[in-house]
Amino acid sequence: MDDDQRELASAVGTTLRTARLDADLTLNELAKRTGLSQPFLSQAENGRSLPSLINLHRVAQALGTTAHAILERSARIPTTLVEARVSRSFEVSPGATVRFCAPGGRTMQPNEVTAAARTCADSSTVHPGEEFVYVVEGQVRIEVDGEEPYLLAAGDTLYYPATVPHRWFNDSDEQARFLMVSSPPGF
Known part of the structure; x- marks a missing residue:
């Protein structure tokens, strides 16, 4: 993976882990619901692998959301400075x-x-x-x-x-x- 892919994998992994914990599921329970292996899901949550769009869709469905929503939440929010002296x-x-x-x-x-x-x-x-x-x-x-x-x-x-x-x-x-x-x- 290049730097951009690593950054995306890390952000998606964090979002997946948060969504899984919010759904009160263990990795094993998520693996059963998705048909994906627990080690694969663990690697995805830890940012060591980036799930394909189809696998991301399967995980999202099991978590009660969509792949689009997971990617949207994983998007990096830009830092923005609005200086009082120049703001309108x-x-x-x-x-x-x-x-x-x-x-x-x-x-x-x-x-x-x-x-x-x-x-x-x-x-x-x-x-x-x-x-x-x-x-x-x-x-x-x-x-x-x-x-x-x-x-x-x-x-x-x-x-x-x-x-x-x-x-x-x-x-x-x-x-x-x-x-x-x-x-x-x-x-």
């Missing part, structure tokens, strides 16, 4: 801007929102996945699914399903700055 911000509502902290296709979308005093999101939003909020400075009130609003101060966090209506407000006389991380991306 976009207005999301009057007096509030958002800065995308990790551009490109990602499995999560971190955004920094800066909200002037007495501002709010234009309206409630709903999207697939989950959302995490971390307040960096100021105070933010967040309404989630019509429940009693959550008042967050600097250092506070809130995690909720993004599939229900949610909206943020800065009711104070001070600027607020907070991170909103959506997974999968919601913007």
Whole structure:
């Protein structure tokens, strides 16, 4: 194997091992389900061999997933630096801007929102996945699914399903700055 194949074999092996452990299977149980040998599966998990696409499909099926999903999870995620001094911000509502902290296709979308005093999101939003909020400075009130609003101060966090209506407000006389991380991306 060349360097690229070794790197791929290692990444696929790690993904296979994680998926097998998540499925609560031993190597022997996986071998029985796939018809592949336990030593072969062990070599694949340890990155010493790269399964053919057909064998990867057999293993993926036994783990309740697809070969495509395993390869997708095994793809190397590029490291991306977004410097604050050169990043761009976009207005999301009057007096509030958002800065995308990790551009490109990602499995999560971190955004920094800066909200002037007495501002709010234009309206409630709903999207697939989950959302995490971390307040960096100021105070933010967040309404989630019509429940009693959550008042967050600097250092506070809130995690909720993004599939229900949610909206943020800065009711104070001070600027607020907070991170909103959506997974999968919601913007």
